[in-house]
């Protein structure tokens with residue numbers, strides 16, 4: 287599993303259930319990574335998206351223990367209500383096809399399962415109230431790439447890559463096969479068609 291996140295210089299990622307910065311180049315980078323893939327998010331991140339709608343052109347899996355299946359059907363996302371259920375859903379999907387996209391609680395929960403983290407570092411203090419784990423302080427994680435500085439809407443950003451030396455392998459408790467991703471995609475296509 288991958289994760290993708292934009293952090294400020296304190297590893298801050300959000301405040302008031304929103305993003306810290308309006309970054310166009312970073313948004314393009316996010317779309318390039320995740321288009322056509324499976325994205326995994328927490329309940330607050332779904333709420334933070336425009337009209338609380340899942341992202342287009344991706345299979346959206348949301349972890350929300352209090353989730354409403356009717357909301358999932360109407361909006362077209364896959365609802366999971368526990369971490370085990372979420373891991374079952376992503377288990378059969380090719381590792382590289384899954385991106386954790388937030389927020390703080392989801393990144394923290396799924397960090398041990400991720401092998402790669404795509405971190406956009408923003409050289410500014412966004413006065414965040416929610417934070418990502420500082421990967422520079424975690425033994426398992428190593429920064430393998432630091433991109434050139436880019437100006438993005440007045441902010442200096444760098445696209446960095448971190449690798450986890452020891453990602454946790456997760457087992458599925460149900461018997462899934464390789465058709466699983468297609469099933470999830472078909473479900474979402476069906477839901478989208480019937481909106």
Ligand SMILES: NC(=O)c1ccc[n+]([C@@H]2O[C@H](COP(=O)([O-])OP(=O)(O)OC[C@H]3O[C@@H](n4cnc5c(N)ncnc54)[C@H](OP(=O)(O)O)[C@@H]3O)[C@@H](O)[C@H]2O)c1
Pocket residue numbers: 290291292293298299300301302303304305306327328329330331332334349350351352353367368369387388389390391392393395416
């Ligand atoms: N900078 C970035 O790249 C980026 C990306 C995405 C989001 N964000 C920001 O992150 C902030 C949201 O982060 P957040 O931590 O508040 O929300 P979150 O991780 O999106 O969602 C948290 C909710 O998800 C469910 N959840 C998460 N982990 C769980 C677990 N292990 N077991 C059961 N349920 C779990 C819980 O739902 P219930 O409360 O319903 O039980 C929990 O309250 C916002 O400010 C957003 O803009 C930033």
